[in-house]
Amino acid sequence: MRINRRSFLRAGAQVLAASPLLGAVPVLARENGKVRARDITVQDVNGLALFVGAGCNVVGLGGPEGALLVDGGLAVNAPALLKSVSAHLNTRRVQTLINTHWHPEHVGCNDPVGRAGGTIVAHEVTRQFLGRRNVRSALYDGLIQPLPEHARPTQTTHNAGSLEFAGETVEYRYLPAAHTNGDLFVHFPKHNVIVAGGPVSAVRWPVMDYLNGAFMHGFVRSYEILAEVAKPDTVIVPAHGPTLTGADIVRHKDMYWELFRQFFVFFNKGFGPQDVIAARPLQDYEAQFGDPAQFLEAAYRSVQLATIPH
Numbered sequence: 555m556r557i558n559r560r561s562f563l564r565a566g567a568q569v570l571a572a573s574p575l576l577g578a579v580p581v582l583a584r585e586n587g588k589v590r591a592r593d594i595t596v597q598d599v600n601g602l603a604l605f606v607g608a609g610c611n612v613v614g615l616g617g618p619e620g621a622l623l624v625d626g627g628l629a630v631n632a633p634a635l636l637k638s639v640s641a642h643l644n645t646r647r648v649q650t651l652i653n654t655h656w657h658p659e660h661v662g663c664n665d666p667v668g669r670a671g672g673t674i675v676a677h678e679v680t681r682q683f684l685g686r687r688n689v690r691s692a693l694y695d696g697l698i699q700p701l702p703e704h705a706r707p708t709q710t711t712h713n714a715g716s717l718e719f720a721g722e723t724v725e726y727r728y729l730p731a732a733h734t735n736g737d738l739f740v741h742f743p744k745h746n747v748i749v750a751g752g753p754v755s756a757v758r759w760p761v762m763d764y765l766n767g768a769f770m771h772g773f774v775r776s777y778e779i780l781a782e783v784a785k786p787d788t789v790i791v792p793a794h795g796p797t798l799t800g801a802d803i804v805r806h807k808d809m810y811w812e813l814f815r816q817f818f819v820f821f822n823k824g825f826g827p828q829d830v831i832a833a834r835p836l837q838d839y840e841a842q843f844g845d846p847a848q849f850l851e852a853a854y855r856s857v858q859l860a861t862i863p864h
């Protein structure tokens with residue numbers, strides 16, 4: 555059967571309707587209630603500031619004309635985060651804000667930063683999604699609504715770009731179909747730090763927004779890209795939780811590639827997501843990362859969505 559966009563979407567809707575875990579997927583945003591500035595902890599990461607507690611990991615660098623931030627936490631926490639940024643980076647404004655992707659716990663500072671005239675950098679698809687109504691995600695209950703015009707990215711790329719900030723080069727690049735349809739990672743070569751965003755996680759399984767472009771092949775390709783750019787001792791900052799190293803990324807890349815290969819064996823056996831979960835293809839890693847059921851379901855559904863004609 556010929557696959558067109560309509561039949562692809564219809565197949566997607568049916569897979570979605572059949573998902574027993576939808577709605578039970580942890581809503582990351584819910585884990586962090588409204589916080590105060592003193593609840594946000596700040597760690598030094600090779601000379602960059604890592605702000606933890608606003609809804610996602612936020613990385614900051616001070617400059618003469620304001621701060622550069624990568625990601626911005628939840629909107630409800632933006633005042634607390636910006637207060638903490640001001641105090642620790644000794645600046646009153648955010649000059650440049652980079653969104654690694656459009657999920658709500660990453661774009662919470664877009665409104666105040668955009669309103670104050672800061673530059674917001676993102677993938678072009680992230681800009682489009684932040685202007686879209688009624689976005690449904692595999693990771694959130696309900697529908698996501700657009701940000702106001704001034705809160706949307708003003709400087710976008712489809713692939714890669716760089717900017718000069720406080721005398722150093724900051725690079726950003728697309729991670730194709732990794733966690734959403736518009737993921738960027740941000741590389742600070744001078745600090746030997748990569749902010750990897752949604753696809754990476756040190757202590758639990760990452761999540762894949764398979765309804766919005768995340769696809770297992772893109773996910774493993776993204777690990778290849780990160781492994782090419784990172785050195786073994788590069789600090790990798792994920793969207794949530796503790797940092798990793800470039801050496802960890804190489805190990806994770808091999809683990810996810812092996813899983814992707816196994817998916818095609820399962821596929822040929824006619825397995826559905828629950829069969830894949832029951833087969834426990836990641837059992838060697840469960841002690842480190844916990845129960846992989848939700849990750850496996852999302853990853854396998856992403857392959858079904860992309861390959862089953864309907």
Ligand SMILES: [Zn+2]
Nearest residue numbers: 655657733752
């Ligand atoms: Zn996300």
